[in-house]
Amino acid sequence: MADAPQTGQVYETDALIAEDIDAYLDTHQHKTMLRFITCGSVDDGKSTLIGRLLYDSKMIFEDQLDALESDSKRVGTQGGEIDFALLVDGLAAEREQGITIDVAYRFFNTEKRKFIVADCPGHEQYTRNMVTGASTADLAVILIDARKGVLVQTRRHSYICHLLGIRNIVLAVNKMDLVDYSQEVFERIVEDYRGFAESIGIESFTAIPISGFKGDNITSSPSHHTPWYDGPSLIDHLETVEVRSAVDRQKPFRMPVQWVNRPNLDFRGFAGLISGGEIRPGDPVRVLPSGRTSTVKSIVMWEGEADEAVAGQSVTLTLADEVDCSRGDVIATADDPPQVADQFEATIVWLADQDLQVGRGYWLKLATQTVSATVQEPKYEIDVNSREHLAAKTLSLNEIGVAEVTTDKPIVFEPYADNRALGGFILVDKITNATVAAGMLNFSLRRSQNVHWQATDITREHHASLKNQTPRVLWFTGLSGSGKSTIANEVEKRLALMNRHTFLLDGDNVRHGLNKDLGFTEADRIENIRRVGEVAKLMTDAGLIVLTAFISPFRAERQLVRDMLAEHEFIEIFVDTPLEVAEERDVKGLYRKAREGKLKNFTGIDSPYEPPENPEIRVNTVEMTPEEAADHIIQQILPLK
Template sequence: MADLPGSDPVYQTDALIAEDIEAYLETHQNKGLLRFITCGSVDDGKSTLIGRLLYDSKMIFEDQLAALEADSKRVGTQGQEIDFALLVDGLAAEREQGITIDVAYRFFSTEKRKFIVADTPGHEQYTRNMVTGASTADLAVILIDARKGVLVQTKRHSFLANLVGIKHIVLAVNKMDLVDYDQSTFDRIVADYRDFAREIGIAEFTPIPISGFKGDNITAAPSANTPWYSGPSLIDHLESVEIANTAAQARPFRMPVQWVNRPNLDFRGFSGLIASGAVKPGDEVRIVPSGKTSTVKSIITMPKPGSKDSGEMAEAVAGESVTICLTDEVDCSRGSVIAAAGDPPESADQFEANLVWMSEEDLIPGRGYWLKLASQQVSATIQQPKFEIDINSMEHLAAKTLKLNSIGVVEVTTDKPITFEAYETSRALGGFILIDKITNATVGAGTINFSLRRAQNVHWQSVDITRDQHAAMKNQRPAVLWFTGLSGSGKSTIANLVEKKLFRMNRHTFLLDGDNVRHGLNKDLGFTESDRIENIRRVGEVARLMADAGLIVITAFISPFRAERQMVRDMLPGGEFIEVFVDTPLAVAEARDVKGLYKKARAGQLKNFTGIDSPYEEPESPEIRIDTTAMTPEEAADLVIDQLLGSG
């Protein structure tokens, strides 16, 4: 009988090799992952350091190395054979200017750990890019040029790293070769930085003298050039520092629901990334904000390729993406948070937060922005900042707004309660971004400090008579006719005619006129952009209450900004907000100038006047458009009433 293939020495060798490869891959796959950033001022050597780490960890392919050597010769690097910064500065603009503009992410690994490193820009104008890179990092390497010491950007980046919750700080005093590895220089910089770090709440940091150019104290071998230094090399420290998930697993269980998994009628699960804690079948959980409780029936994840495993888990921990099935049919959807039943997170609609402004356009207090926190998205308004923080002095400065790269403390109000935790407790449930509703651009990033007490003390009072009953008694459907247009366009005239005609038809109405409201409810407001926004917000709230009473509300306001008109639309049930654009050319409105306002504005006697030195954003899709150059006010009023009654 022929020998079985498995008994042949060749096959045995192949099997051993296969086992070794599988064991190696298993070990590599199960390595811990550390995310860290390099930051600091311009030319402190961030990109060079990362390039050195990639080079020393053998993470550069031969063709990349050849291209790098060619680029280094072309750029000309003061006798250096390889310019390691070119490995990271991938944008053409970066290579031409010799600076980092965007956030560059690179991957490398050692025998002990895998790493994702973000090279963040040093220029102040790209601070928002640095915040982006820091938002997911567990550790920050703050580089300082040994010749320059602690600079403004060193302070700014340290403050931001601490603000976004990075617990591990490495102070890498770079370019020690350019100061002859002088210990006193290193000690002086560490002392200066320690004084500043104490002011902003950084209790501990790890100082390391390095040279990205020469490779001193970067790899495992201690440098002979710094015999006075006995601490770890940079790579040793990166390999041994605690990973965030380890700490997150010790906290109470939280999982923001990203998706309701319903492939068929027999399966309903809730999918998401576990933010903290651990969960296993049989655990009691609470759905926040609904407050409903249930028990975990099973936990499912994607099985490994080629595995016959069903994917069911005995336990899931922070950092794992899973689908959780519950024993009860509870109300749970995207935006909900599944949490430990006995220790759920908080829900509120008002809180204090630190805010980093990331837009070229200034923050507009009172304007509605989209707020995204974990899988939740709500409409939010930001009040005038409590103060702005001066990075140099740490002073609290009075501020009416926040400009690009400014950092302030603000109060945030959302249109409905959101589930959150203080950022110092949970980065997943404490960090948010703000999105402009018109452009969809990210304009700010914030960290929640705490909910406001007034949010906890005010509760919605249910009433027995509903808005539908109010409307039925009046035999009409509530509506808000929102007249918008330039000053002098004829809004008030047409709105007044519409109310008179509806009154004769026994309809229950109320007219809110822009000038009249400013004599009472809004007499404290001026005509700055933020005051205009607050003016419309208040009027919108009043109009909503009147619509709840079953009335047909007629408003006549310039309301120049689309975002605020959309804000009022969002306050009302679908179909009840009817935007009436009184479309009158500026020249025609100015020629009428019934109140003499345009004349004053042209003479510089009236600031922030719409159409002159303040913009008017025309409605893009109004329900009703009135061309006042083609119809009389009577005809316009009839058009509005015909469309109003025609819609029910």
């Protein structure tokens, strides 16, 4: 019988084991993270490749493997062998059609690195899904079916990846087993792709011959089927490529403020995710857009105070001085701050089924900033297949174009090519809260830097006090023939008798001068209301009570005008008249012309009217005379001071 180990030896062994475990956990905790996407044409094997990566990295539980083997036999697409695509294609429609529809995110890790991979759909109609997956990726794996070569969708996805700032490209020539692992086929495809890549600005890429189904050149072991290939396997390349966070650390310090951390009166910190550079206590910083400067007092993380923080970390900074800083501001290095502007050229990818409405107000969200923005008529649309610049008046689903964007107040930004966090934005519909576009700021327009607001000594409050009234905009909206102009005129007469200073802006009258260049398309209607809103705002600055009588058919534009004004200054008055009643009146004969097809884009007939959901005042002209409606409105808006 062997001698029992001495007690000291046991303790020493336990200590070594514990030390190894601690070292392993520390290594795992501090592994870098690589986000990458797989994209390409339909049936290039993207889902199969990801399934193979999950399988080879031992990220599949035993019950999942059993289910996978069972599903593979039932589906029968791989001749009874494991169909790795079923690990990723989770939607029933995806499994039935053998295609990817939604973006599927999967996590796996190796000894050297952690990964998040997005499997992007190959169909052109799901381009918006692909944009979503690519927006946060460090690397793109562009798959090509070795039997088919470079296809239109290969070019499309490559262009979008480059557009979205992905500089690490892997050209994975897949299904090499179906072309007998031919070196000639591989090299021909690589040369074809290189010519295209150089034409769109892709300076370099890594080409790897693989078989997602058979596993060739996927893991660390080189495939014996491709002795002519001496490059890295796919996983080797993924484990060693430089991640974006390492690049971002070399840039100037930037941290969009997400919230002000004020747990008690003794602590005031500014929390956010560092998007670029590094920071240490004592470093001078600048808060934008105000431009105020201070120095970093301390860096606070969940485990306590830190000596430094770098890009990719979420931290709370305390400053040495009491400066005005809140959500949406950006803390940056003092001697190299980002820009501040309110007019830009941007590349926009349209994601919504409804077309871009030129001049309509959308919420623009960039980092932690949210502002109101309008998009002008596109300079051009980009044909991502031919890279031609095409004339365009709007953008439709999945289309990409370049246009000018104007925000209602200056925002802190950097070109997307320099900083994704401060250059990438989304547009959100103000009514539905749906995300309608993703965009990349290219540069600010020079006029945004040259035009400044001129301060005046006589304030709007002084103008109002001279007139002894509170400025307001009484916004009458309703169908043509509802009685808006008649009622607005009656209300103004009553206000005049009360010695109030007013001005009536009527829809027809404005189109004789200020808006005579506008037609009645949806885009022109939007611009018509935007201009009227700006005029009304100037009039309220002069202390006037402004009455407007416009159909103003879209809620978004009425909301745009409301947002221009101070709180409680915009009073929406819905002149609620049924279409059949308005059509019976037809004082101008417009409904008859519209029914006969002689008048296009007429509200209520072939152009929509969106009635107010919560107007401040509602009058029904079927139940009230114009005089009664005017009296009701006057009672509702009193007192006027």
